[in-house]
Amino acid sequence: MKLGIVSDTHMPRSAKTLPKALVEGFQDVDRILHAGDWQSMWVYEELSLLAPVEGVAGNTDGWDIADRFGQRKILTLNGWTIGLIHGDGIGKTTEMRAYDAFQGDGVDLIIFGHSHIPLKVEHGGVLLFNPGSPTDKRRQPQYSFGLITLGETIQAEHVFFDDKS
Template structure:
């Protein structure tokens, strides 16, 4: 299973539609996870034309009323449980026990092996006590900078193995900049 990961698109505040490089990159995925702050349901419509799409409600989406938006999603792919949420603490700033307590409050059993989140606009992948935390960053406002090409992510799952990838959007397409793989017990 190959999933496209995206967050913090902020459309139409940034651009009118997704960058064409995103559409091309996500054209061959099995599903898309958007970690919130899309600002318009048009983004869901655009992504859903490419693959089944799940969207977490971001703090900038509170005015949107669409049944396709949920605070959290808990999804099963092969033998890996994936949690999708907008805000989640980063392992750069919080201890492992704090991350686990937060996961346990947000999700139910079986608890996620992978959490996909957004909000910070910082792309990162962390492995913390058998929990993979993935923030694909923002394709339009990376690191909360001016409008420019940012990042998206991918999550490939096979059995109990997960590989997370962060890709930089370029004028010609995308380039992998980070990748981590783990096998869950």
């Protein structure tokens, strides 16, 4: 199973359309997971044209998105247990807030966003993955999203690109 991983789209503030690199990268995914800060349900509608979409709300999302998706999810996909959260909050790093949010849940993978910093690291036997942002790279050198393949193992990679149009 191949997943497209995205977070922090911040649309339409940061972009008026989904970046071409993201659309092309998600052409053959089975499902898309969005880790919050959509800012518009339009993002969900556009991503849904590519594959079924699951997601959570982020700290800049309105009640329409929060009510639709919630703040935290645990998904079981292809035999793997995945925690999905935005990662905002007080204290600790974004990475550790995401990790702590799923303590005791037996997750194999935690997908989060918020920091806009691409990250792939294992902590306590759990893979933590932040795709970065495809539209608001902040201080990062490139825009990014993620692709994860769930097979006998979890294969996670970032896709980096320069042009968000």
